[in-house]
Amino acid sequence: MMINKTHKRLFILLSIMLFVADTLFVTINYVSDKRTMQQSLSQDGLQLERSFNVAFTMTLNNMSQLATFIARSTEVQHLFSQGVQAVKKEGGGAGGAESARLRDMLYDSVSPGWAKMTEKYQVRQLHFHLGPGSTSFLRVHKPQRFGDNMDNLRHMVVDVNRDGDPRQGFELGRVYSGLRGIVPVFSDSDSTHQIGALEVGTSFKTLIDSLGSSIGGNIAVLLNEANVENATWSRPNEPESRTPCGCFIEATSSPALSALLAERASTKWSKPPKSVRTILVNTASGPVALTEFALSDYVGERDGSETPVGRIMIWKSAADVVEELNHNTWINIIYGIVGFLIIELALFWGIRLALRQLEQTVDERTQEIQVLNRQLEEIAHQDMLTGVSSRRYFMMRFQQELNRNQRSKQPMTLLMVDVDRFKRVNDTWGHQVGDQVLSDLGHLMIENSRNYDVVGRYGGEEFCLLLPGVDAATGLQMAEKLRERVERQITIPGDGIHVTISIGVALYAEGQSAEEWINAADQALYKAKDSGRNRCLLAETARSESLSTI
Numbered sequence: 001m002m003i004n005k006t007h008k009r010l011f012i013l014l015s016i017m018l019f020v021a022d023t024l025f026v027t028i029n030y031v032s033d034k035r036t037m038q039q040s041l042s043q044d045g046l047q048l049e050r051s052f053n054v055a056f057t058m059t060l061n062n063m064s065q066l067a068t069f070i071a072r073s074t075e076v077q078h079l080f081s082q083g084v085q086a087v088k089k090e091g092g093g094a095g096g097a098e099s100a101r102l103r104d105m106l107y108d109s110v111s112p113g114w115a116k117m118t119e120k121y122q123v124r125q126l127h128f129h130l131g132p133g134s135t136s137f138l139r140v141h142k143p144q145r146f147g148d149n150m151d152n153l154r155h156m157v158v159d160v161n162r163d164g165d166p167r168q169g170f171e172l173g174r175v176y177s178g179l180r181g182i183v184p185v186f187s188d189s190d191s192t193h194q195i196g197a198l199e200v201g202t203s204f205k206t207l208i209d210s211l212g213s214s215i216g217g218n219i220a221v222l223l224n225e226a227n228v229e230n231a232t233w234s235r236p237n238e239p240e241s242r243t244p245c246g247c248f249i250e251a252t253s254s255p256a257l258s259a260l261l262a263e264r265a266s267t268k269w270s271k272p273p274k275s276v277r278t279i280l281v282n283t284a285s286g287p288v289a290l291t292e293f294a295l296s297d298y299v300g301e302r303d304g305s306e307t308p309v310g311r312i313m314i315w316k317s318a319a320d321v322v323e324e325l326n327h328n329t330w331i332n333i334i335y336g337i338v339g340f341l342i343i344e345l346a347l348f349w350g351i352r353l354a355l356r357q358l359e360q361t362v363d364e365r366t367q368e369i370q371v372l373n374r375q376l377e378e379i380a381h382q383d384m385l386t387g388v389s390s391r392r393y394f395m396m397r398f399q400q401e402l403n404r405n406q407r408s409k410q411p412m413t414l415l416m417v418d419v420d421r422f423k424r425v426n427d428t429w430g431h432q433v434g435d436q437v438l439s440d441l442g443h444l445m446i447e448n449s450r451n452y453d454v455v456g457r458y459g460g461e462e463f464c465l466l467l468p469g470v471d472a473a474t475g476l477q478m479a480e481k482l483r484e485r486v487e488r489q490i491t492i493p494g495d496g497i498h499v500t501i502s503i504g505v506a507l508y509a510e511g512q513s514a515e516e517w518i519n520a521a522d523q524a525l526y527k528a529k530d531s532g533r534n535r536c537l538l539a540e541t542a543r544s545e546s547l548s549t550i
């Protein structure tokens, strides 16, 4: 079965619509999966920020605890108190010889503990400050440098020396920025008299190393270059720490940061994000989920400044989530293709089936029409009462046989048959009985004829029988045979009286017209009637001979 043009167009149109819908479905799924992945990364990022803040606060608490512990030692208080007085006497600043002696004694007193603190707790700074403001009395971590004023740098110390309340936080420094706890130091003789402040500090390095290993990722602390410039003298790791991003690497748990920064430099970098932000960055070693958030220092938090001093970067491999996204995308595409093919097949077979059914219905209707046409034709060709050919059809066949005879030159004989005294039958037994007699005669004539004979009802109770290939003598014999059978077999229904017929027989004479031939048979019939009925008579054109009598 062929799909015609209209159906082909319909199929192509539906296929295109289906393809567009399918592509849309795959795209929407991909966008949705990507959004889910981004949401999941953002959730992870928030969690990472919380973890960082917890570690940050705990580190500061530790610094404050250590500072408090040392500042409460009476020996430390005693030596620092004497040192403070000596500096005053010796003109402030670094003081003189007495100040130096007491500084050394204080150093000797705390340095054993300091060694343990640096080793066990990674403490980087232990610093005694004189007030008001901030003047260095003793850097236990660097005892050779002292006496410098740091009012513009050590804001926490200045604040503690001013009001006596402990402080903790992140602060930029001249050499190392740090996470610091600052507590007031009181005199050993008068616990209400503050003599200075003690600072204990550490770097970010320890925090990010331990936090990085526990979260399975890496952490870096980046400071804005401008802030660092303002706060520092010189940085020991300065050359490596400057980056194309315009920031200073304060600490990193992985050297891979430089590659990440190079990737990151191509995107918008200027300010640290206000809230936590997690993005996906493609690096040479694979996709990475990068979480960033702002880092404020003590001054910024104290003064409510919105400008952070740097940012924290936490990054983890995102290979698994990207792989999952890719996997889901492929599954989406495969589902899309399989779904498309299945619907296409269903569409194709659906159209095929619908067409087949349509064609079947058309075939059935055509057959029904053909049957009806045949029936109509038969009805038109047949005389309903007697079953023989109608006069119209008989005349058509009669003419055909005549035409054929022009070529074949075979003999042909025509029988004109008429029921004897039929009017009396009608008048005596009624029209219905008359009809029955005509019907019986018609069927008997059909029975009695050959396949190629033509039996027709010529009019009223008159019938014709055309016998192709039959000469006059045979025709007469056949007429007689018919007459005998009628007389023997057809009776008036319910009465038993035999019906008889008369037959005029005419052989076709070459050159005769149809009309002349029928007239010849009719004349013979007329004579048969006239000579007593129930007989067969040959037309005069041939040698006439009566073969039967009543």
Ligand SMILES: Nc1nc2c(ncn2[C@@H]2O[C@H](COP(=O)(O)OP(=O)(O)OP(=O)(O)O)[C@@H](O)[C@H]2O)c(=O)[nH]1
Pocket: 418, 419, 420, 421, 422, 423, 424, 426, 430, 431, 432, 433, 434, 435, 438, 459, 460, 461, 529, 533
């Ligand atoms: N029942 C019935 N009668 C018919 C039919 N066609 C014609 N007739 C009747 O047939 C009769 C023919 O009568 P006539 O032509 O006078 O001839 P007849 O009575 O047969 O006498 P002969 O032919 O001289 O033997 C008429 O009364 C018609 O009405 C028909 O289809 N059915």
